[in-house]
Amino acid sequence: MTSGGLLQKAAEQQTGESNLAPSSTPSRERGSLGSDQTQSLARVFGLIAGGMIIPFFIVMWFGGVFLGENAGYLSAAVLLLSAGFIWLFIGRPAPASSSTIAIGISFLLLLSSNFAIAILFTGEMSLGEIDLDEDDDMIVVKIRQNGGSGSYDASVSITHGGANAYSSTMDLTIDREDGQGDYGWIKIPVSEFYNGNALPSTDYVMSLEVDGNSWTRTLDANHLTRTLTGVDVSAAPSFSTQDCDGAKDQCLRGVALGVAAGLLGSSQEYIAPMPLADFNLKVTMTYEGSVAIDYPSVGVEHTVATWDSSGGAYGSGNANIGLDAATMKLGGSTEASDVNSQIILKEDWEDVGYGCYELEIEGTNMLPWSDATVDQTVYYVYEETNRDDSGQYTSESWVEVNSC
Structure with missing residues (x-):
């Protein structure tokens, strides 16, 4: 019993070990499979x-x-x-x-x-510079967005002195780049909204909406002041001490014509330059109802003045006005050192004599800015002066007066 019992237990243990041995194989396979995965x-x-x-x-x-x-x-x-x-x-x-x-x-x-x-x-969209393209006469509005791209609808409206002057929807594409980053622009022709001068106090205000963004800006008044409102004219005398009639020591040789044209100041005495205005000027001097000087018509476009010089009788036929000042000298046939200008000789006047002269300037605006006309008349008296003991006049004068 004892021997049989021990043999039986040994057999059972051997059988159990043999049954346990195969169970270790799937575990190794799973580890290998996980490593492969x-x-x-x-x-x-x-x-x-x-x-x-x-x-x-x-x-x-x-x-x-x-x-x-x-x-x-x-x-x-x-x-x-x-x-x-x-x-x-x-x-x-x-x-x-x-x-x-x-x-x-x-x-x-x-x-x-x-x-x-x-x-x-992509940066936030912002309103950039607003400039004037003088070549095409357009307001250029830049919209900036660093890293931006694509096309948008831009709604633009402009008021002048509070009244509607312009409204439009334009295409805006962010497709340009400069030193400040990416941007797009819209261009608005000035002629489509101009309705009179911004200066001295009637502003143009632009409102702009793009992709949910809104901006309002006051446009540069200097770019939008183009209607001529003030003109003036003068005739500076040039005297000679030679070849005078009679016993005169000094006589009138001729006059140098000068004009002013631009924006009339609130004081009604000062005329400011307008570099973007376009207009015509006509200067005429009459003596007792007869024309003494009929100066050729002067056309001014963006500070450049031109006229018919008539072969040098009226100077070179070109000058500038409105860039740095509202004044300009009109050319003549002869240079006079005493007035530092060209003069129209008295002998070339169509009518001449002692008495009162009316000198008139007429300024007419060019479309599309305006068709209004402004004028100014000044008066000069040409007379003999300085009578000597013998009753002879020894000099002549040319003096501005209030009226004839």
Whole structure:
């Protein structure tokens, strides 16, 4: 019994050990399988990094330089091709496999990164400079947005002295760049909203709305003051001490004509220059109802004055007015040192004699700024002076008076 019992127990223990031995094999297989899966995923992530992420950012960077906005389409195409190539290269795993899921998630994250980058690096839209393009005579309004792009509707309205002068909707595209960043612009022709001078106190105010942003600015009054409101004229005498009639020691040789044209000041005495005004000037001097000097009509466009010089009888036929001052000398046939100007000789006047002269200037605005006319008349008396003991006059004078 004892011997049989011991043998039986030994047999049972041996059988139990043999039954336990095979159970260790599945555990080792599972460990080996987990290690293989980890290595496979690491390989997939390496392929994603080298085959998707790096090419994507290379294409996005250089494509943005050479293709601009179209670089996004190229980046998406590169991502799709790269993802497909990696999936084929690793043996086309099942859609629900960890490798396929990793490739898909990487594709979606990279594809959406374009939008994330745009949000992070696109600045807030702001109103930039407002300038005048003098060549095309347009108000240029810049809208700035660093990193921005695309097209927008820009709603513009302008008032003059509180009254509506202009309203329009324009296309705005952020497609330009300067030292301050990215911007787009809109251009508004001045002729489409000009309704009179901004100076001295009737402002033009612009309101602008773009993509939910609103701005209001007062436009530069100097750019929008173009209607002639004041003119003046003068005739400075030039005297000679030679070749005078009779026993005169001094006689009138001629007159130097000068004009002023621009914005009449509130004091009614000062005329300010208007560099952007366009107008015509006509100067005429009469003697007792007869024309003495009929100066050629002078046309002024943006400070440049021109007229018919009649072969040098009226100077060079060109000058400038309104750039630095509202005054200008009108040319004549002869230079006179005593008045530092060209003069129209008395012998060239159409009618001449002692008495009162009316000198008139008429300024007519050019369309589209205005068609209004302003004028001014001054008076001069030409007479003999300084009678000697013998009753002879020894001099002549040319003096401005209030009226004839």
